[in-house]
Amino acid sequence: MSASTWLNTAKSTGLQTLAPLSVVAVALLIWQYLIPLGIVPGVKAEYLGTPSGIAVAAMELASAGYGGHGLFEHVRASLFRTVTGFAIAAAIGVPLGIVLGYHQRAGSFLLPIFGFLRPIPALAFIPIVVIWFGIGEFAKVFVIFMTAFLYVLLGSVSGVRSVPADYLRLARNYHLSTFSTLLRVVLPSALPEIFVSLRTAMALSWAVVVASELIAAQVGLGYLIQSASQVYAINKVYVGVALIGLVGVTIDLLFLAVERRLLHWVGR
């Protein structure tokens, strides 16, 4: 690469970072200094917050917490519900999906039922679950479980069904036991698709946990934004929403990292 092309590349890389940053900076300036003047019709200026107000709210939340719980406790409560419901769903959904995908007959009994349930948004189950189990921890974990389970199960089934026929013939050729076939041929072959379903299920679970906390909770990020919004503490709501996004992105990156390590052999 010649010096001038290198310079051009460096320039364009710099431009690629600077251009969007400058847009953000201008937007923040407008938000800070123009919006409080009441230029947005139909919404009271104080309900729109300001960047500096958000910074203050963030520091307040970080030091004093909210509603008698530290900020970290809110994050931890939401994470705990999500991870518990998700883990149970994965622990049951993946093995069950593998078996149902592999044994056509067993699958034909159960899969249409799960296929019918999946398109129903998990949020629609919340009132039912509240009637069944009340508003305690179990109800929230159960809603997460419902959300993740159907995704993981059907994703695993679909992964198993796309295992190349020749892999299965190889297993039959050398008389692998059924267990060995499932563990050493079907599972690894279906793993990329299973992983996609796990990642989607995790993202959905995180969205659903916040929604379930909106309804009834004393701690959790969903509770935080719901409760802060009731007293018009808009800047705290912003912080809560941003935190929900941040945690969601972090979880997704974690999944990607694990996926890259575990599935290094895929797609090259």
Next chain:
Amino acid sequence: MSGQDMGAQIMGAQIELIGASKTFGSRTAMRLALDQVSLSVKAGQTATVIGPTGCGKTTILNMVAGFTHPTGGRVMVNGRDVTEPGPDRGFMFQRPTLLPWLTVFDNVAFPCRHGHGLGRPYRADQIEAEVMHYLARVGLGDARDLHPHQMSGGMQSRAALARLLMAESEVLLMDEPFAALDAQTRLAMQQLLKQVIKSEQSLRTVLFITHDVEEALLISDHVFLMSASPGRIIRHVEVPFGKNEPYRDLVLSPAFTELKHELIDQLERLVPG
């Protein structure tokens, strides 16, 4: 009955099809894919089935492998009817079919580590030694830790061949294993297969499927030519050329060229249009 008489004539056959037929489809839309195919391959010999696309040559191989069953007639290996797949008949697929999450070493070791009934040693150190032996045999001694996606198509074919040999099956069933390779790599694989089969102490019977006449003549003792819809064997050629002749001398000899073109002409007449 005439099929059984034919079987009685050829003693010691390891692979034998006696009037084997195969019909596909439902009762309303039946299609006769194979029509009373009889052929036999003696122990230690290599036979090739050649024919136009859709003539049912892969079906023959699948029946011998036990992946599918004849709807009429018999398919036997070592005098016994084939009822299911088994490690006594190693199968090499059209594509290398290496498991992409395993290294070359683990792929080659796979049948011996996780299979049953191979009649092979299962101790880790024995498997290690034999995998390395077969990897060296196919020229992959340095590739043991590579994953399939890190290898060329030719190397993947070599690894698949090593896995096939590793299981030490008496019968090797090969379904156009080199068809997807470029011409040069294909030639190298044909030579390798020939060498390997002839140099091993155990007597291996090979049933090979191809649509490449030259490949058929180069590697086999017998060539069976098939017609399509329904699949029938229309010609049996006992290949008259020496197995140890150098490739160049062989393909340039007038006898080879003549037989090759005769078979190609016959094949071309079978393909409509």
